Amino acid sequence: xxxxxxxxDYTKKINIVxxxxxxxxxxxxxxxxxxxxxxxxxxIDRINKHAEKEVEKIKDHYxxxxxxxxxxxKDTVEIADSYHEKLQSDLFNELHExxxxxxxxxxxxxxxxxxxxxxxxxxxxxQLEKDNSNDDDDDVQxxxxxxxxxxxxxxxxxxxxxxRAGKPPPSNSTESTNQFxxxxxSFDKCPLCFMIFSSKMTQRDRExxxxxxxxxx
Numbered sequence: 001x002x003x004x005x006x007x008x009d010y011t012k013k014i015n016i017v018x019x020x021x022x023x024x025x026x027x028x029x030x031x032x033x034x035x036x037x038x039x040x041x042x043x044i045d046r047i048n049k050h051a052e053k054e055v056e057k058i059k060d061h062y063x064x065x066x067x068x069x070x071x072x073x074k075d076t077v078e079i080a081d082s083y084h085e086k087l088q089s090d091l092f093n094e095l096h097e098x099x100x101x102x103x104x105x106x107x108x109x110x111x112x113x114x115x116x117x118x119x120x121x122x123x124x125x126x127q128l129e130k131d132n133s134n135d136d137d138d139d140v141q142x143x144x145x146x147x148x149x150x151x152x153x154x155x156x157x158x159x160x161x162x163x164r165a166g167k168p169p170p171s172n173s174t175e176s177t178n179q180f181x182x183x184x185x186s187f188d189k190c191p192l193c194f195m196i197f198s199s200k201m202t203q204r205d206r207e208x209x210x211x212x213x214x215x216x217x
Contacts, residue, residue: 043116058107069104095140 004160076099083092188197197206 010187032121039119062106065106 076095079095080092083089083095092148188199190206191194192210195209197209199211
């Protein structure tokens with residue numbers, strides 16, 4: 001639990017939030033480390049399984065080739081023996097030379113590229129103003145702050161600046177009027193009554209038309 005010399009109701013509430021966020025931060029650290037450890041174990045396991053499979057292929061091929069090699073040796077010995085009995089030294093010399101240069105090659109090992117996704121730690125910026133995001137099982141995704149809807153609550157950093165400047169909190173009185181404004185100056189349909197604006201209507205005329213709906217309400 002955090003400690004503070006101030007023990008009023010306000011600071012107690014701040015301390016409760018602090019303790020809660022600290023617990024979440026500790027949990028996040030543990031989960032993130034566990035994710036990298038899990039990735040490491042899975043990757044090593046895949047490498048070991050692949051290596052075991054390739055080793056078995058070598059052993060199986062060796063057993064097959066060894067049978068062929070032994071049989072050829074047996075046949076060559078029988079031929080050499082017959083040459084010896086018939087004193088056919090010239091034929092034996094040819095046989096011996098051919099047998100001497102004969103080479104068996106078991107396998108060739110080539111290394112192929114296999115795509116592996118490596119985890120990369122990204123530090124989360126703007127801690128005080130970032131939105132809470134759902135942390136999935138495979139990746140930690142940080143939302144784009146600029147793409148999320150703006151909160152109607154004043155950000156903590158703005159509150160600190162306002163406190164230092166001695167300014168009152170901002171007003172939201174213009175929110176209902178501005179919520180229908182379109183960033184595109186060429187909108188041609190009323191978002192409330194869906195009336196198609198005349199091409200002769202100016203931007204200002206279209207805004208007046210939309211605001212009249214708000215006044216009617």
